[in-house]
Amino acid sequence: MSILLNKNTNILVQGITGSEGSFHAEQMMEYGSKVVCGVTPGKGGHTATIKKLPVFNSIDEAKKEFQIDATVIFVPPRFAAKAIIEAIEARVELIVCISEGIPARDMVTVKNMLDKSSSTLIGPNCPGLITAEESKIGITPGFICKKGSVGILSRSGTLTYEAIDQVVNVGLGITTAVGIGGDPVIGSSMIDILKHFQNDDDTKGIVMIGEIGGNMENDAARWVKENLSKPVVSFIAGQTAPKGKRMGHAGAIISEGSETAEAKIKILKECGISVANTVSEIGVTMKTLIG
């Protein structure tokens, strides 16, 4: 078992004719993902193919010929919100948006639509998700993953990889790893993903990686205390980050006292979550809990 994604998930790639889209479509297929087709508005047609995949002008067109369970979006930021909305309107169950730099206002509109739909959005500005040895959607390096018992969720891309690598190296392995994205407005919150892990029997422990800015980790900590029966290891990046400076991610900026790493770590601990002191200790901390 796993969450959100398995080897049978039929995947469409939006922006497949771009360099990122075509490169990662190929990487995904090499990993074993069932990529069935792509969409680029204006570039579709009966004979259009890329990496031997058929290309359509729209998701609706693609749906006439394929069952589509998930879509991954590699389009420039100024068109990305439109691409997400197209996927919501086409009722695609799982939408993963990799694009970075989408205006926050566009994402507010998307989020309001999303709340009234049955779609799940992961991202934007994220590496996507991977179910070990089955399928990946997005840009996570597949070779570092081994099947196991730990679920991973993270606001940061390379920290997701770091966590996967450590959990695999201590001999535990992963079920699914989800990068939820570093923007202020994102499709799925930490709690949304925790709920999936709670219901997945194969996931015995969860690594939850946060950073400065916003209050999502605090909300998640309180939710864990009330609802979750599985051990959680957390790490919060940005203990040395100065106030008022945006640390790379649009969402990683401290504007209130509760948004600092220190405040988040305190709340996480109060809610019974094991917090790794440094980034190096994520894997070993999980090992002590479920090893």
Added chain:
Amino acid sequence: MKIHEYQAKEILKKYNIPIQEGYAIENSADIDSTIKKVQADFNCEAVIVKAQIHAGGRGKGGGVKYCPTFEDAQGAANTILGMNLITHQTGPEGKMVNKILITEALDIEKEYYFAITFDRSKNSDVFIVSSEGGVDIEEVAENNPDQIIKAWIDDSPNALESAVKEIITSLSLEEFENVEQMFKDLYKCYLESDCSLLEINPLVSTTSNEIIALDAKVDIDSNSLFRHPEIAAYHDKSEEDPLELKAAEYGLNYIKLDGNVGCMVNGAGLAMATMDIVKHCGGEPANFLDVGGAANVETIKNGFKIILSDKNVKSILINIFGGIVRCDRVANGVIQAVKELDLDVVVVVRLQGTNAKLAKKILDESDIELISAETINEAATKAVEMIK
């Protein structure tokens, strides 16, 4: 992106928001004529001289002066233009004042705080107001939290209408004409300009019963600038750290800090985590630097150049998680960059991911002085210990 008060007021004016009028200048030769022009155009004797820098607390720092006469204004303008202004937001080094705004002085009855921003947890915009305006709002929040009123604007049909009514009632502004329309226009301005913050502190009522924006602070979502070329043109490079600007030209994300251990990392989260572990090992990080997904010779070389422009740096910790980019390539890039730049600081390299073992071998066998490490902990410890 931050913009100046006078620029923010230009935007507000387009939305018919009553503002305290004035003119901005950057040359001292224009001081006398501008004071006279403000006095004539806005029919006043007294004026205010205001430093234009991207930081709050200007008044307390001596960057805002009330001037009853022409001579007072002359003196204040000549003092403030070109001064190094230190406020609680500039840091101890202060900021050079390159522009001043000379405005009319108004007879103020009462001062209010007004802001619109985005509340992540509710996925809604929110009005934040207080009848304790003109002071540091964070202090009000701390000492008198009851004095701060929030009204959220979600996507329901009458949300704006009711939020505006709520703030008017809470500030007791019912008697003022057009105030409802003004708050709606402010929200329109906030939305259409892709603001992440629109703050007016203070918003004032005058003795002639008008509501006027005395100050304005507007932050724009940088991701939206492609659709606001007129706002993008407001970007004032003199307000930014020259090294951070240079890094941006290279496509690198760099923020200078006060320590001596330089950090070069791919990914923002890992970059922060690397800074944190340096501190944990007893050192002080010199910077945040995210070289992005594609760490190649060019980005690594540019990263070195930026880090080494900071003369405090004694060692450099390179922490790259090679995903799509293979570590052996990164290792060769590091070696080439170190050779070309002829570095004289300690360089510790930790590469993890695809071909990490091969990369370590390449680093260990190279003829340049590099320290390689397997874990972040080991790398950080070495980068800190080697310079003690």
